[in-house]
Amino acid sequence: MSLVDVTGLRVDFGALRAVDGLSFRLEEGAALALVGESGSGKSTVASALLGLHRGTGARVEGTVEVAGTDVQHASDEELRRLRGGRAAMVFQDPLSSLDPYYAVGDQIAEVYRVHARASRRAARARAVEVLNRVGIPDAVRRSRFRPHEFSGGMRQRALIAMALACEPRLLIADEPTTALDVTVQAQVLDLLQTLREETGMGLLLVTHDVGVAAESVDEVLVMRHGKAVEHGPVTGVLGAPAEPYTRELLAAVPRLDAPRKTSTAPEEVVLEADGLRRVFGRGKRAFTAVDDVSLTLRRGETLGIVGESGSGKTTLGRMLVGLLEPTAGTLTFEGRPHAGVTPAVQMVFQDPVSSLNPRRSVGESIADPLRARGERQEGRIRERVGELLVRVGLDAAHYDRYPHEFSGGQRQRVGIARALAADPRVIVCDEPVSALDVTTQAHVVDLLAELQRELGLALVFVAHDLAVVRQASDRVAVMRRGRVVEEGPVEDVYESPSDPYTRQLLAAVPALDPEAAERRRVQREELATA
Amino acid sequence: MNGFTGFVLRRAVGAGVTLLAISVIVYVVFYATPGNVAQITCGPRCSPEQVHQVARQLNLDDPLFVRFGHFLQGLVAGQDYSTGTSVQHCSAPCLGLSYQSDQQVMQLIWAKLPVSLSLVAGAMVLWLILGVGTGMLSAWRRGRFSERVLTGVTLAGTATPVFVIGLILMIVVCGELRLLPFPQYVALTDDPEQWAWNLLLPWLSLALIEAAAFARLTRASMLETLAEDHIRTFRAYGVGERSIVGRHALRGAFAPVIALNANNVGSAIGGAVLTETLFGLPGIGQELVHAVNVVDLPVVVGMVLVIGFFVVLANAVADVLYAVADRRVVLT
Numbered sequence: 001m002s003l004v005d006v007t008g009l010r011v012d013f014g015a016l017r018a019v020d021g022l023s024f025r026l027e028e029g030a031a032l033a034l035v036g037e038s039g040s041g042k043s044t045v046a047s048a049l050l051g052l053h054r055g056t057g058a059r060v061e062g063t064v065e066v067a068g069t070d071v072q073h074a075s076d077e078e079l080r081r082l083r084g085g086r087a088a089m090v091f092q093d094p095l096s097s098l099d100p101y102y103a104v105g106d107q108i109a110e111v112y113r114v115h116a117r118a119s120r121r122a123a124r125a126r127a128v129e130v131l132n133r134v135g136i137p138d139a140v141r142r143s144r145f146r147p148h149e150f151s152g153g154m155r156q157r158a159l160i161a162m163a164l165a166c167e168p169r170l171l172i173a174d175e176p177t178t179a180l181d182v183t184v185q186a187q188v189l190d191l192l193q194t195l196r197e198e199t200g201m202g203l204l205l206v207t208h209d210v211g212v213a214a215e216s217v218d219e220v221l222v223m224r225h226g227k228a229v230e231h232g233p234v235t236g237v238l239g240a241p242a243e244p245y246t247r248e249l250l251a252a253v254p255r256l257d258a259p260r261k262t263s264t265a266p267e268e269v270v271l272e273a274d275g276l277r278r279v280f281g282r283g284k285r286a287f288t289a290v291d292d293v294s295l296t297l298r299r300g301e302t303l304g305i306v307g308e309s310g311s312g313k314t315t316l317g318r319m320l321v322g323l324l325e326p327t328a329g330t331l332t333f334e335g336r337p338h339a340g341v342t343p344a345v346q347m348v349f350q351d352p353v354s355s356l357n358p359r360r361s362v363g364e365s366i367a368d369p370l371r372a373r374g375e376r377q378e379g380r381i382r383e384r385v386g387e388l389l390v391r392v393g394l395d396a397a398h399y400d401r402y403p404h405e406f407s408g409g410q411r412q413r414v415g416i417a418r419a420l421a422a423d424p425r426v427i428v429c430d431e432p433v434s435a436l437d438v439t440t441q442a443h444v445v446d447l448l449a450e451l452q453r454e455l456g457l458a459l460v461f462v463a464h465d466l467a468v469v470r471q472a473s474d475r476v477a478v479m480r481r482g483r484v485v486e487e488g489p490v491e492d493v494y495e496s497p498s499d500p501y502t503r504q505l506l507a508a509v510p511a512l513d514p515e516a517a518e519r520r521r522v523q524r525e526e527l528a529t530a
Numbered sequence: 531m532n533g534f535t536g537f538v539l540r541r542a543v544g545a546g547v548t549l550l551a552i553s554v555i556v557y558v559v560f561y562a563t564p565g566n567v568a569q570i571t572c573g574p575r576c577s578p579e580q581v582h583q584v585a586r587q588l589n590l591d592d593p594l595f596v597r598f599g600h601f602l603q604g605l606v607a608g609q610d611y612s613t614g615t616s617v618q619h620c621s622a623p624c625l626g627l628s629y630q631s632d633q634q635v636m637q638l639i640w641a642k643l644p645v646s647l648s649l650v651a652g653a654m655v656l657w658l659i660l661g662v663g664t665g666m667l668s669a670w671r672r673g674r675f676s677e678r679v680l681t682g683v684t685l686a687g688t689a690t691p692v693f694v695i696g697l698i699l700m701i702v703v704c705g706e707l708r709l710l711p712f713p714q715y716v717a718l719t720d721d722p723e724q725w726a727w728n729l730l731l732p733w734l735s736l737a738l739i740e741a742a743a744f745a746r747l748t749r750a751s752m753l754e755t756l757a758e759d760h761i762r763t764f765r766a767y768g769v770g771e772r773s774i775v776g777r778h779a780l781r782g783a784f785a786p787v788i789a790l791n792a793n794n795v796g797s798a799i800g801g802a803v804l805t806e807t808l809f810g811l812p813g814i815g816q817e818l819v820h821a822v823n824v825v826d827l828p829v830v831v832g833m834v835l836v837i838g839f840f841v842v843l844a845n846a847v848a849d850v851l852y853a854v855a856d857r858r859v860v861l862t
Contacts, residue, residue, distance in 0.1 A: 050766055084767030091766075096759035100858060101781045110777075111767040148858045162767065 008062035020226035033213035036223035088163035094155035105143025153184035181308035186508035211510030254467035276329035304473030343422035350431035352411035363399030409440035625832035635832035646813035656737035661744025669752035688742035696735035755782030792848035796841030
């Protein structure tokens, strides 16, 4: 009997069919990845395996068998025994997935006591044991910490520890590394791999990241609109995809080894930063977010700024636009000292959902910079906004629509149109595509490149994703702890990184090819022991 | 816990500064308002000379800031008052003498405060039990018939004035059923048992009014928490619904309930006039209303300050509890 056996699964949320006739099996100890873009129904499938749709109003049809339990017909009690006991789930956002008020160790112990007859003490000991197992240093002490006292990677490890507590036969991981930095992501994926080898548990990995799938599983199931597009061994599906959609998905994935046309940027410097420094807080709590950073940006070129969370890249981006005042250092724009916000230097923000006012139409949002410059004639404003909307690939008639009517990619286009409205010469893009699906990512990056060519813009592209930065930039600066550790033309930095940290970052990027993934894993081990 | 001690200290200093600001505002607002205080204090039949004499006696001729200086001095160091023939010493903290009775305001307050504190403390326990309990139940049974009944009952509770609830309770419990005697204040120090029995109905009437707000707040915060990701985690790990609601969701309601409770306790100490009047409890609220009616400014100012003191104290305690309950709170 298979560990997971799903036949003809259909899940409806009201009129929306999220999963449409999906069937697959997972054998004991095997690993399968459900890969798809947002809205493809992959997380819905993961929830269905544990019967989590029960009582939510969703209609579930078909048969779902997990570790010998018929999830559709099981009693609430049987379902509770399955959840966490035989099949455990690791969720995407490790901060919100743990109760903020209780110590991590207590939460693991609580889950353990649901499934095992154990005293409080024994359960607590078990919690420390599994925390230790997932590589949390000083687990006895750390088990008393609350989730906010953990780093992102430690939280995800703690969630995995919770999953391990009852020795499940199946681990369901729903985007387990999406919220993590690339080096931490690599550590977590390596941990999952080791645990699987040691415990022989099955793994169902849900991810939008083909690279993450290639790193971790034997089989891949590509989903789109709730249906299976392609299903097979990982080497086959990712190496020689049969379906056009799979090929499209793979083509959109930014690659580290992709060649990039080198632009012939003129030597004219538009923006220059010299010794930029930014300190937050005072006295003992003072924290230097950006420390002595000097950069030059030339006309028509893209400067990538890459780094992990907390490296100071967003702070630097904000200082370049004038949203934050530097504690020390100078900014020069076109030969003149530059302070405060100017129309010529604009910004595109990371989250296209929260960076647009939900109560105003997108046209009104785009018109803001025009009005700020003193344009009062409604007709002219509408005309210009219409042009801008067309310019970023939307429709002039979208003026009166509201942000929620647009998809993530479209919203980011609106954000770009708003930045363009001020006729800027420099646009600082702060993680412009990290909230988007890979295919949408590719479209937005293409749009930015096109705008740059046609308008002669200089772009600063801030991102944590090394592959995206490579694809989008001419030159790249690698940041760590507020400092630029390496800077140079993209080819040089990526092909022959001189700084050990850059090497570590590059080794952590998931590879699309499972064999390359294995090589990288070995490389990471070497770097870790070196 | 060094940072924590520092936080408590800083919070206490902040409370002191707030109180000083309140005292300035209260003093200025009451003493600078137009109206001849001396005339009112002396009575309608006083001759101009008599009024003038009263004004001198009450130092009403001095500039406002001088009088406020005296007032502060009295608060910190105590003061001597001459009342015609004899000299009365008013030891710190001195809030002055009543215009009407020449009694020390502080003594007046000391006499009334135990009544108000007894009323509010007992009512608070009841409204927390009733309110949070009802809120929990309705969050747990959300969307079902029992929840709608509970919501209806609590809504009716808030919508009914305290004197209606109190009267009904008195008529039924004391009049018809004769379960309790008609309430009459007995000091806690005199007879704890009689104290509790006599205050039971006032507690209940006050608590029933306040409980609805707590029920709604608890329900709303619990439902909010129940929709959060970490609740999904525990469901996905087979943790029972009782533990999810009682342990994880309830914890989320803790902070807002503390905050609301602080405000309610603070304001009920001086604001439960209706309850005090209805049950004949000689508390701060009643006395304050009387003092306002006869323009006995020292009493009004003193009582407002004491009430302010309790509001500030309750909020400071709430902040500290808040920080204890949620370690993510940044201590500043």
